[in-house]
Amino acid sequence: MLKNINMTYTLITRSIVIYFLVFILLRIMGKRQIGEMQPFELVITLIIADLATIPMAETALPLVHGIIPIVTLAIIHFALTFLSMKSLFFRKLINGKPIIVVNPNGVDYEALRKLNMNFNDLMENLRGCGYFNLEEVLYAIMQTNGTLTVLPRAPYAPLNANNAKINVEPSSLPIILISEGKPVKENLKLAKLEQSFLDEQIKNAKLNPDDVIFAQINSQGKMYIQPKNESFVVIETNYKGEGNW
Numbered sequence: 519m520l521k522n523i524n525m526t527y528t529l530i531t532r533s534i535v536i537y538f539l540v541f542i543l544l545r546i547m548g549k550r551q552i553g554e555m556q557p558f559e560l561v562i563t564l565i566i567a568d569l570a571t572i573p574m575a576e577t578a579l580p581l582v583h584g585i586i587p588i589v590t591l592a593i594i595h596f597a598l599t600f601l602s603m604k605s606l607f608f609r610k611l612i613n614g615k616p617i618i619v620v621n622p623n624g625v626d627y628e629a630l631r632k633l634n635m636n637f638n639d640l641m642e643n644l645r646g647c648g649y650f651n652l653e654e655v656l657y658a659i660m661q662t663n664g665t666l667t668v669l670p671r672a673p674y675a676p677l678n679a680n681n682a683k684i685n686v687e688p689s690s691l692p693i694i695l696i697s698e699g700k701p702v703k704e705n706l707k708l709a710k711l712e713q714s715f716l717d718e719q720i721k722n723a724k725l726n727p728d729d730v731i732f733a734q735i736n737s738q739g740k741m742y743i744q745p746k747n748e749s750f751v752v753i754e755t756n757y758k759g760e761g762n763w
């Protein structure tokens with residue numbers, strides 16, 4: 519019985535150590551999603567995930583023997599990333615380069631063959647970008663991480679304010695002032711706002727402060743307020759921030 523308890527304790531401890539080690543390393547390696555990774559990043563991530571399971575279950579294996587390969591792979595990742603940042607040649611060597619699969623003359627069949635793609639694969643990717651007809655596409659480029667980017671022909675390009683000659687407000691990044699019902703003090707300080715300003719706007723919106731779970735404001739003073747069980751409210755305030763937070 520005591521042996522089983524010790525074994526359980528050992529497994530739990532190993533799992534916790536390996537989990538936090540892998541978590542920290544992946545955080546340091548970056549926040550890319552699987553589909554955004556370069557080939558070498560994906561390979562290293564998959565191997566790390568596989569290696570991490572071994573010391574969790576194999577109690578006969580010293581824990582350090584499981585940690586060393588994981589840390590070694592992380593170091594390899596940092597070295598490859600550093601070299602790819604410093605050398606264009608090395609970047610092309612390990613990442614490859616974008617390939618044009620559709621040009622003004624149509625589909626580049628040889629480029630598709632190099633990528634081991636067929637027309638069905640190409641059309642699926644184009645539909646994912648919002649284009650269902652090849653005639654709408656001027657260029658389609660397969661990026662090194664496997665995503666397809668499209669430059670449409672002029673008649674099929676999305677209409678924007680510049681094309682329509684419409685004057686619009688400058689874009690700005692909103693800043694969150696309330697999250698999960700609690701004021702975000704560092705953001706209030708960053709926007710040079712006081713709690714009293716926040717309370718006043720909630721009062722102007724005829725809302726109970728205790729019911730507000732989210733609020734944000736942009737540099738033009740437009741404020742979005744979301745109560746817990748009611749529809750959101752958008753109000754105009756006299757706040758004029760720089761929007762450079």
